[in-house]
Amino acid sequence: xxxxxxxxxxxxxxxxxxxxxxxxxxxxxxxxxxxxxxxxxxxxxxxxxxxxxxxxxxxxxxxxxxxxxxxxxxxxxxxxxxxxxxxxxxxxxxxxxxxxxxxxxxxxxxxxxxxxxxxxxxxxxxxxxxxxxxxxxxxxxxxxxxxxxxxxxxxxxxxxxxxxxxxxxxxxxxxxxxxxxxxxxxxxxxxxxxxxxxxxxxxxxxxxxxxxxxxxxxxxxx
Amino acid sequence: xxxxxxxxxxxxxxxxxxxxxxxxxxxxxxxxxxxxxxxxxxxxxxxxxxxxxxxxxxxxxxxxxxxxxxxxxxxxxxxxxxxxxxxxxxxxxxxxxxxxxxxxxxxxxxxxxxxxxxxxxxxxxxxxxxxxxxxxxxxxxxxxxxxxxxxxxxxxxxxxxxxxxxxxxxxxxxxxxxxxxxxxxxxxxxxxxxxxxxx
Numbered sequence: 214x215x216x217x218x219x220x221x222x223x224x225x226x227x228x229x230x231x232x233x234x235x236x237x238x239x240x241x242x243x244x245x246x247x248x249x250x251x252x253x254x255x256x257x258x259x260x261x262x263x264x265x266x267x268x269x270x271x272x273x274x275x276x277x278x279x280x281x282x283x284x285x286x287x288x289x290x291x292x293x294x295x296x297x298x299x300x301x302x303x304x305x306x307x308x309x310x311x312x313x314x315x316x317x318x319x320x321x322x323x324x325x326x327x328x329x330x331x332x333x334x335x336x337x338x339x340x341x342x343x344x345x346x347x348x349x350x351x352x353x354x355x356x357x358x359x360x361x362x363x364x365x366x367x368x369x370x371x372x373x374x375x376x377x378x379x380x381x382x383x384x385x386x387x388x389x390x391x392x393x394x395x396x397x398x399x400x401x402x403x404x405x406x407x408x409x410x411x412x413x414x415x416x417x418x419x420x421x422x423x424x425x426x427x428x429x430x431x432x433x434x435x
Numbered sequence: 436x437x438x439x440x441x442x443x444x445x446x447x448x449x450x451x452x453x454x455x456x457x458x459x460x461x462x463x464x465x466x467x468x469x470x471x472x473x474x475x476x477x478x479x480x481x482x483x484x485x486x487x488x489x490x491x492x493x494x495x496x497x498x499x500x501x502x503x504x505x506x507x508x509x510x511x512x513x514x515x516x517x518x519x520x521x522x523x524x525x526x527x528x529x530x531x532x533x534x535x536x537x538x539x540x541x542x543x544x545x546x547x548x549x550x551x552x553x554x555x556x557x558x559x560x561x562x563x564x565x566x567x568x569x570x571x572x573x574x575x576x577x578x579x580x581x582x583x584x585x586x587x588x589x590x591x592x593x594x595x596x597x598x599x600x601x602x603x604x605x606x607x608x609x610x611x612x613x614x615x616x617x618x619x620x621x622x623x624x625x626x627x628x629x630x631x632x633x634x
Contacts, residue, residue: 218630221568229567230451232492233620239571239630243587249552250560250572250629252506253516255530291443304457314455316500316538330457366453372517375504377564379450397448404448425444 217241224392226359254370256298260332267303267331267345268416277327279308280347283411283419284380288339288369291427295339299371303343304330305364310351321351335371344416350387362387362394367424374426381405382420449569454500456536456564465534467545468505469611479529481510481547483611486575486601490540490563493622497540502564505533505544512550512557548577548612556582556589563618571628575616578603592627599627 218239224230242250263272268281288296306312306329311321313329327346335341345365353361364379381388383405388394394401406420464472471477486505490498508514508531511524515531533544549557558574574588576599583589589596601614619626 221571224451224567227567229454229565231567232494232496233498233565233567235571235621235625235628236493237625237627240592240627242629243591245554245587246574249506249508249514249555249558249574252504252532252560252562253514254532255515289444291446293444302457302460304455312455314457317455330459332460366450366456368452368456375562375570376447376449377452377570378447379453393448393450400445400448403445404450423447425446427443427446 222396225395226354226357226390227392230392251373252375253373254300254375256371260300260334264331265333265343267305267327267329267343270326270328275326277307277324277346279324279349280418281344281416282347283342283344283414283416284365284406284422285340285342285419286422286424288335288341288371288374288424288426290374291425295335295337296369296371296374296426297335297337297339299335299339299369299374301333301335301341301343302330302368302370303332303345304366305345306348306351308346308349310349310361319351321349347382347418350385359390360387362391369424369426376424376426378404378424380420380422383408451566451569452502452564454566456500456502458536458538461536462534465532468529468531468533469545469547471528477528479509479547480526481529481550483609484546484548485607485611485613486544486546486559486616487604487613488542488601488616488618490537490542490565490618490620492620495622498565498620499538499540500536500566501540501542502534502536503542503544504562504564505546506560506562507531507546507549507558508552510547510550512552512555514552545611551580551582554587556580556586558586558588561618563620565620568620571620573618573626573628574599576600577614588629595627598624 220238223234307324307327309322362385363382369376406422411419490501492498509526509529513524601616604613
């Protein structure tokens with residue numbers, strides 16, 4: 214089979230995707246240059262002790278509005294090796310679907326007890342854990358009534374592993390029409406957290422979300 | 436090949452980083468690689484440069500909120516990886532990984548001119564994340580470098596090679612050489628992007 218670079222998909226009903234997705238096929242990296250394309254991120258990031266609990270802005274502040282959840286999982290490479298000491302950067306909207314980001318001009322309700330940003334590190338086995346508020350879905354395209362389903366953004370960087378992804382929630386009505394979910398096709402299942410018993414933890418819901426960093430930078434059009 | 440591939444775990448899909456990558460995750464130390472930390476004595480060896488440009492969309496508009504990540508060799512052409520640990524050409528004050536978020540779509544990255552790695556012309560790998568796309572990757576080269584004519588990446592893109600070469604544009608009062616490089620994400624003059632590796 215002749216090897217060709219992929220042509221990236223454009224997210225349907227996503228204006229930004231239409232404006233920013235390269236139209237040319239991706240070029241294949243010559244063998245002699247392959248190693249140079251793999252960054253090694255130095256382990257120099259810090260995180261503060263309370264950042265794992267994104268249900269509060271600080272440990273002495275009340276809980277934010279909405280449903281507190283725990284998210285746990287394991288980060289591995291495609292060959293199964295744990296990605297230890299990786300930095301997980303997490304960001305998500307509040308219960309009302311609003312980000313506390315200066316560029317979120319949606320006008321949705323802010324919550325004085327919610328920041329929605331946090332960083333955690335994976336342990337020696339690649340495991341991570343954080344608490345968050347179950348994010349609200351929001352109307353991304355009022356003109357055509359398209360919603361962004363509930364999701365939590367996650368960025369993984371550790372050694373030569375690099376991934377920016379989103380965790381979605383099971384059985385959400387807006388999942389099917391999401392532009393990125395449509396591009397992922399059946400593989401979208403991998404990006405949905407698995408609900409599990411919250412057990413004795415001080416949250417109402419809990420999800421497992423194992424992350425595998427590897428393969429092409431997307432599974433589209435494999 | 437396919438038998439090997441079937442032993443691999445299915446990768447989590449990359450997804451768009453959206454427009455709201457947290458601004459407070461920015462790290463000034465990753466936006467200027469010429470010194471290890473503004474508060475510490477530790478200058479990277481080599482010629483300081485400023486790589487400056489715009490990230491543009493299909494209509495020539497600035498692509499706001501983009502994340503740019505940089506990866507390069509040190510002034511002696513050596514990448515800092517687990518494989519080069521202990522190598523005598525390692526610069527203790529340079530690791531080669533940078534990251535910035537541009538609110539407007541215009542960017543400026545301070546670093547040193549990378550040396551030529553074996554068989555390569557000096558270059559910096561740029562990984563771009565933004566709303567609407569998952570990551571795309573390219574390499575930027577520099578005007579007037581002897582190795583450009585024989586670099587395998589520049590050769591591979593053929594007539595598009597000039598789109599990967601940053602233009603020298605003088606220097607600053609403090610002696611940093613300025614290079615200009617626009618990244619055109621889509622459409623007329625589109626920058627060549629490369630298919631990713633397992634990473």
